[in-house]
Amino acid sequence: MAVLRGFVQMSPKIAFAFAGLHTLEEMTEDYFQPFFASVIPIRVGFLNRATTRQLLANPKPEFLLIYEAEAMDRIYDLTFGQPYLVQLLGFLLVGRYNEETFEEGKPREPVFKVADVDAIIAQNELFQNGSYYFTGVWQQAGQDASGQQDILKVLAKYSEGCSYL
Known part of the structure; x- marks a missing residue:
């Protein structure tokens, strides 16, 4: 951590992006990690539908899928634009495509469809690969205001969402 802190303090051309469940304020409470006290927080919230589409479809100009x-739309509906989950689903889809195409030798179009997204969900790949995220959300829901985990349990029954009306 001391080396990273030195990079941040000495070079204006180096930047780090940290993403996670904990805020920088929470990280700076750890006296033994002064690194986090020397960074500037930039809040990143949920992505809207259009930004989610842009992130998925155009990560780089040479992206051919x-x-x-x-x-x-299915990815957005499943994640509500949570950046980590959007990125994770895209990563899993590309990995699945590469495995099928290059390792298994199955010919397929370079197009992701709803069935591909649903296959990732059905095989629990999102939940297994994102287990740290989901565990963190669950633990945070167990802190502070009581009943938050109970609310998540009720909401989990509505895989297609529910209305508060």
Whole structure:
């Protein structure tokens, strides 16, 4: 951590992006990690539908895989634009495509469809690979105001969402 702190303090051309469940304020409470006290927080919230689509479909100009609009909508509906989950689903889809195409030798179009997204969900790949995130959310819901975990249990029954009306 001392080396990273030195980079941040000595070079204006180096930047780090930290993402997680804990805020920088929480991280600076650890006296033995003064590194976090020397960084500037920039809050990143949930992505809207259009930004989620742009992130998935255009990560780099040379990205040759295509998402059907319905697949991007499904990802947004599943994640509500939570950046880590959007990125994780995209990563898992590309990994699945590479495995099928290059390791198994199955010919397939370079297009992600709703069925591809649903296959990731059905095989629990999102939950297994994102277990640290989901565990962290669950633990945070167990702190502070009581009943938050109970609310999450009720909401979990509505996989397609629910209305408060």
